[in-house]
Amino acid sequence: MTVRAFIGDRIRRVVGKDLYTRLRHGYRAEHSFLRKIRGLIHIGANQGQERDFYAAFGLDVVWIEPIPEVFAALEFNISGFPNQRAFNYLVAEEDGKEYKLHIADNSGASSSILELARHTEMYPHIAYKGTINLRGATLKSILSAEQIDVRRFDAMILDTQGSELKILKGAASLLPAFRFVKVEVPDFESYKGCCQIDDVSAFMSLNDFRERGRYPISQTPGVGTYFEVIYERIPG
Numbered sequence: 001m002t003v004r005a006f007i008g009d010r011i012r013r014v015v016g017k018d019l020y021t022r023l024r025h026g027y028r029a030e031h032s033f034l035r036k037i038r039g040l041i042h043i044g045a046n047q048g049q050e051r052d053f054y055a056a057f058g059l060d061v062v063w064i065e066p067i068p069e070v071f072a073a074l075e076f077n078i079s080g081f082p083n084q085r086a087f088n089y090l091v092a093e094e095d096g097k098e099y100k101l102h103i104a105d106n107s108g109a110s111s112s113i114l115e116l117a118r119h120t121e122m123y124p125h126i127a128y129k130g131t132i133n134l135r136g137a138t139l140k141s142i143l144s145a146e147q148i149d150v151r152r153f154d155a156m157i158l159d160t161q162g163s164e165l166k167i168l169k170g171a172a173s174l175l176p177a178f179r180f181v182k183v184e185v186p187d188f189e190s191y192k193g194c195c196q197i198d199d200v201s202a203f204m205s206l207n208d209f210r211e212r213g214r215y216p217i218s219q220t221p222g223v224g225t226y227f228e229v230i231y232e233r234i235p236g
Contacts, residue, residue, distance in 0.1 A: 048235025188224030
């Protein structure tokens with residue numbers, strides 16, 4: 001164990017895991033919005049990898065994941081978190097439309113309704129291994145069907161591998177309920193016909209959100225960059 005890890009472990013034991021997490025990560029720019037909200041809706045949940053992180057901030061969380069097998073793992077993973085619930089839906093721009101969801105071989109994390117494009121240049125080790133047919137639903141319809149009051153949630157997080165703008169358009173009437181929206185989005189054609197950062201930022205600006213910050217999470221020279229972008233609603 002390094003000296004830094006030893007000190008971190010000692011501090012964590014003294015102040016507790018949740019407070020340690022908030023102190024260590026909550027003041028980083030890309031996470032600071034979590035200190036200002038009560039709850040969030042995470043679309044594109046995968047297996048709920050952020051469950052401990054969200055719990056450390058005491059947040060109510062709604063997870064939405066479309067792949068049945070991955071959803072089963074998500075439900076198991078959050079079973080010990082009473083303030084977190086999961087729902088098995090494919091969130092889309094319109095209700096009732098059939099989609100072919102391509103399943104990626106990295107535990108479903110890169111799965112998309114879109115074909116791969118330059119994603120294979122950034123992540124050559126990731127490929128599709130099959131497809132499933134699913135019927136899409138808008139976020140508004142999902143919340144209504146599950147009797148979820150959107151006013152309890154101040155933030156929405158989207159990580160749906162290229163369909164984020166479609167989901168935002170389908171949820172346009174709900175956007176005034178959110179203070180923050182966080183989107184993982186590239187500045188290149190990662191998936192065929194996917195939204196890119198300028199597309200999302202233009203749409204959010206039209207809906208009275210400003211870009212609070214963009215944070216690179218993956219970059220390949222000659223291909224492009226993936227960002228986590230946080231948008232904040234303009235008061236008024």
